[in-house]
Amino acid sequence: MFDRYLLEKSKKVRETVAGKFQRMGAKADQITWLGFMLGLCAPLLIVLHAYSWALLFIVLNRLADTLDGALARLNGPTDRGAFLDITLDFLFYSSIPLGFAFADPANNALPASVLIYSFIGTGCSFLAFAVIAEKRGIASSTYPNKGFYYLGGLTESSETLLLFVLMCLLPDRFSWLAYGFAALCAITTVTRIIAGFTLFSSRSKAG
Numbered sequence: 001m002f003d004r005y006l007l008e009k010s011k012k013v014r015e016t017v018a019g020k021f022q023r024m025g026a027k028a029d030q031i032t033w034l035g036f037m038l039g040l041c042a043p044l045l046i047v048l049h050a051y052s053w054a055l056l057f058i059v060l061n062r063l064a065d066t067l068d069g070a071l072a073r074l075n076g077p078t079d080r081g082a083f084l085d086i087t088l089d090f091l092f093y094s095s096i097p098l099g100f101a102f103a104d105p106a107n108n109a110l111p112a113s114v115l116i117y118s119f120i121g122t123g124c125s126f127l128a129f130a131v132i133a134e135k136r137g138i139a140s141s142t143y144p145n146k147g148f149y150y151l152g153g154l155t156e157s158s159e160t161l162l163l164f165v166l167m168c169l170l171p172d173r174f175s176w177l178a179y180g181f182a183a184l185c186a187i188t189t190v191t192r193i194i195a196g197f198t199l200f201s202s203r204s205k206a207g
Contacts, residue, residue: 035064
């Protein structure tokens with residue numbers, strides 16, 4: 001919901017930092033992998049109840065995620081980079097509630113499962129829409145620089161980051177945060193299904 005606004009406001013900073021990494025010879029895929037490996041430290045730290053340290057690695061992962069896109073645009077975006085970015089993002093997102101489930105199975109396993117299920121809904125609807133949009137040659141005017149059609153919603157990356165921050169700051173409230181965000185994800189999934197059903201029905205192709 002806030003991704004577009006935040007991306008616009010941080011554009012100059014991201015381009016400046018990306019330019020410095022470009023001059024150092026860094027590649028966007030390298031930043032993507034580095035960010036993913038840093039992000040995977042977070043669930044391990046959550047299992048150990050080291051929530052402050054987990055929060056640090058979550059933030060590092062998200063910073064890398066904003067940087068790799070800016071660097072890709074400077075070096076020339078690739079399909080491989082777009083594929084790698086979204087795949088590792090979804091793996092990272094699901095790893096955080098999984099970490100909380102292992103940290104306190106008795107209290108967190110069920111809400112973590114519900115949250116991960118809701119991530120499946122947003123992820124599947126997001127990617128399915130992108131596939132059909134690409135097939136039909138439909139471009140996004142909201143996120144024109146993305147490597148594929150980026151369909152927004154109530155629960156985008158900025159909202160997910162806020163959720164993870166709150167979970168690390170208030171781990172005893174994990175279940176409430178998980179259920180609440182899962183409800184927002186459900187709304188996002190439903191609106192995406194409606195959008196896809198409506199758009200693709202009106203632009204149907206024979207066969």
